[in-house]
Amino acid sequence: MRFSKAFIPTAKEAPTDALLASHIFLSRAGFISQVASGLYNYLPLGKRVLRKIENIINEEMQRCDAQEVELSFVTPAELWQESGRIEKFGKELLRFRDRKENLFVLGPTHEEMMVNIVRNRLTSYKQLPMNLYQIKTKFRDEARPRFGLMRAREFVMKDGYSFHADEEDLNREFNSMQEAYKRILERLDLDFRIVEADSGAIGGSGSKELMVIADSGEDTIAICSKCEYGANIEAAKRSKSTEIPEAPEADFNKFKTPDIKSIEQLSSFFHVDAYYMVKTVAKRAIYEDGDEIVFFFLRGSDDLQEVKATNAVNALELVDVSEDDLLEAGFIPGFMGPLDILNVRCIFDNELENADSMICGANEVDYHYVGVDMSVLKDVVFTDLVEVKEGDGCPYCDGVLSYTKGIEVGHIFKLGTTYSKALKAEFLNEKGQSEPLVMGTYGMGVSRLIAAVIEQHHDDKGCIWTKETAPYTLNIMVSNIKDEAQLSLGEELYNKFKDSGVEVIIDDRKERFGFKMKDAELIGFPYTIIIGKELLNSNVQLYIRKTDEKIMLEAKNIFEKVIDIL
RNA sequence: CGGGGCGUAGCUCAGUAUGGUUAGAGUACCUGGUUUGGGACCAGGGGGUCGAAGGUUCGAGUCCUUUCGCCCCGACCA
Numbered sequence: 001m002r003f004s005k006a007f008i009p010t011a012k013e014a015p016t017d018a019l020l021a022s023h024i025f026l027s028r029a030g031f032i033s034q035v036a037s038g039l040y041n042y043l044p045l046g047k048r049v050l051r052k053i054e055n056i057i058n059e060e061m062q063r064c065d066a067q068e069v070e071l072s073f074v075t076p077a078e079l080w081q082e083s084g085r086i087e088k089f090g091k092e093l094l095r096f097r098d099r100k101e102n103l104f105v106l107g108p109t110h111e112e113m114m115v116n117i118v119r120n121r122l123t124s125y126k127q128l129p130m131n132l133y134q135i136k137t138k139f140r141d142e143a144r145p146r147f148g149l150m151r152a153r154e155f156v157m158k159d160g161y162s163f164h165a166d167e168e169d170l171n172r173e174f175n176s177m178q179e180a181y182k183r184i185l186e187r188l189d190l191d192f193r194i195v196e197a198d199s200g201a202i203g204g205s206g207s208k209e210l211m212v213i214a215d216s217g218e219d220t221i222a223i224c225s226k227c228e229y230g231a232n233i234e235a236a237k238r239s240k241s242t243e244i245p246e247a248p249e250a251d252f253n254k255f256k257t258p259d260i261k262s263i264e265q266l267s268s269f270f271h272v273d274a275y276y277m278v279k280t281v282a283k284r285a286i287y288e289d290g291d292e293i294v295f296f297f298l299r300g301s302d303d304l305q306e307v308k309a310t311n312a313v314n315a316l317e318l319v320d321v322s323e324d325d326l327l328e329a330g331f332i333p334g335f336m337g338p339l340d341i342l343n344v345r346c347i348f349d350n351e352l353e354n355a356d357s358m359i360c361g362a363n364e365v366d367y368h369y370v371g372v373d374m375s376v377l378k379d380v381v382f383t384d385l386v387e388v389k390e391g392d393g394c395p396y397c398d399g400v401l402s403y404t405k406g407i408e409v410g411h412i413f414k415l416g417t418t419y420s421k422a423l424k425a426e427f428l429n430e431k432g433q434s435e436p437l438v439m440g441t442y443g444m445g446v447s448r449l450i451a452a453v454i455e456q457h458h459d460d461k462g463c464i465w466t467k468e469t470a471p472y473t474l475n476i477m478v479s480n481i482k483d484e485a486q487l488s489l490g491e492e493l494y495n496k497f498k499d500s501g502v503e504v505i506i507d508d509r510k511e512r513f514g515f516k517m518k519d520a521e522l523i524g525f526p527y528t529i530i531i532g533k534e535l536l537n538s539n540v541q542l543y544i545r546k547t548d549e550k551i552m553l554e555a556k557n558i559f560e561k562v563i564d565i566l
Numbered sequence: 567c568g569g570g571g572c573g574u575a576g577c578u579c580a581g582u583a584u585g586g587u588u589a590g591a592g593u594a595c596c597u598g599g600u601u602u603g604g605g606a607c608c609a610g611g612g613g614g615u616c617g618a619a620g621g622u623u624c625g626a627g628u629c630c631u632u633u634c635g636c637c638c639c640g641a642c643c644a
Contacts, residue, residue: 012593012605013578017637037636085644091567092643109644143567143642151643159644218643317642411644443644480602514604532603 003507007044010519020216022454023148025463029523038145038153048471053449054135056187057158060180066131071113077103079112083422092140106139111419114161119425125165133160149451160442170438177442181410189466195221195230198307207413211406212452221406222388226399234307239393245273247357250371257368261334263300274300278360280336285315297338298349305387312347312383337361349385407452415439463524472505475525479513479532486531
């Protein structure tokens with residue numbers, strides 16, 4: 001490519017609304033331009049990078065014998081009604097009617113469509129397993145798109161789905177996909193972590209997210225200091241604490257606690273560690289068909305993890321309950337506890353199972369119970385509700401957990417038969433019995449990966465593309481195109497590299513040295529050959545973007561030298 | 567969806583409080599010239615329904631009403 005003919009609109013200033021490095025540099029360097037909230041155009045450089053990432057994904061999928069398909073972007077709403085997700089997905093689904101008044105949605109993900117393709121076609125265990133994927137534009141009408149390509153409404157995603165006769169085969173494929181995803185991110189030169197995650201509204205198990213480590217990431221993940229364990233905060237677990245505070249000595253009793261409502265107040269009132277308090281968190285659980293108040297109980301020293309809590313009651317979401325609402329429902333805010341509580345759904349954290357010497361609200365104004373033995377409670381549901389904190393122990397080794405931020409670039413999980421049952425996608429097993437297909441799903445945010453690469457690979461001058469993502473590997477910069485010697489060497493090298501299959505661009509613009517250098521740095525070509533005034537001494541320079549160094553080399557063997565480096 | 571902010575040249579922004587020449591600057595763009603190792607200089611030039619609609623007024627970028635868009639914080643996010 002010739003720079004003088006290329007459409008690469010670089011700018012000195014970034015749009016005001018760009019905050020993240022990836023957004024600022026991708027805009028300034030002419031990779032993308034915004035059209036509307038959460039909608040972006042890919043300019044030639046951006047499109048090249050996008051295609052490079054797609055190619056890597058395609059190559060790795062081919063190695064696993066996954067087959068590429070392309071499903072229509074506009075999908076009939078009936079499929080979404082069949083699976084029941086038209087309600088669950090809510091406003092993120094962009095719906096519209098065609099001229100015949102039929103309802104359609106723009107695909108935000110394609111489970112339904114993919115199951116629809118295989119149902120009545122994959123009808124025998126002999127045809128299984130099967131892994132189909134596509135790389136395709138998706139649309140989610142996000143309430144609040146932000147951060148450029150990081151959270152756009154229209155974006156490119158690779159979504160793959162596998163179909164199996166049983167769980168065991170699904171597990172095999174799941175592991176194979178996890179390895180493939182790992183290879184993809186390694187080829188992209190990304191620092192990432194595969195973490196345990198919540199599978200969200202879609203349902204399923206074995207949920208794992210691929211997180212690119214970056215301060216700008218929107219997810220908090222807990223990682224172990226010693227082993228490979230990492231988990232999204234929404235799903236993170238911890239080991240049982242080994243440092244248990246000394247238990248207070250008290251027989252079961254009701255105690256007057258005037259206006260003592262919070263865990264902190266109780267702790268100082270009784271001089272007892274919050275570990276021995278029962279924290280009561282009231283939430284309103286919203287279901288598809290109604291709502292109710294739910295009480296979550298955990299140790300005073302712990303905090304409620306809302307996603308875990310939501311899953312525990314199988315709710316669409318949890319919202320806060322006002323004190324007025326509680327009073328109206330007959331509860332006493334500040335003095336609520338698990339004993340003798342009626343007419344409300346109660347969920348207990350695992351930590352409270354068999355807990356003793358506890359202090360809890362007496363469900364009576366200004367009274368708490370002390371010396372409570374939780375084992376007196378009958379028919380109680382215990383589950384994990386705790387949000388892990390930095391410093392908590394790793395659940396798998398003796399390491400310590402700490403927080404870090406991550407960009408979710410991939411999410412894989414085992415769907416099981418959720419969709420195949422709902423959409424009646426069944427096959428005949430060896431015994432001739434009809435069974436629903438067992439499914440896995442594997443997503444990867446392709447356009448988000450562009451942003452992720454830059455989040456991890458940039459400096460204050462601009463982008464620093466990695467070997468496999470660079471829009472052009474080599475930039476040949478002719479410092480002064482009016483200098484015949486410079487220009488002819490540039491042209492000669494340009495043709496030689498092009499013929500050798502190197503992705504090369506020649507900066508033959510009628511601009512000054514500084515202007516062209518700034519662009520080279522901003523765009524972030526991995527290598528730039530600078531043909532300039534040093535040519536008088538038969539020398540040229542090789543500028544290496546990553547290290548920001550310029551190496552003086554003899555002009556006569558620059559071609560061979562650079563070919564070696566590439 | 568709650569709270570806040572902003573819409574003026576391709577881009578970054580001034581001008582709006584207190585209405586009053588032909589609406590400005592920088593940058594980018596075009597022409598000519600000088601330059602040619604860090605976004606150069608001189609001269610000339612093109613480019614605007616001041617987000618939109620309605621209203622007040624002799625007169626609106628500026629005041630009033632409505633509306634649309636964009637951004638930020640939060641909620642949400644397979």
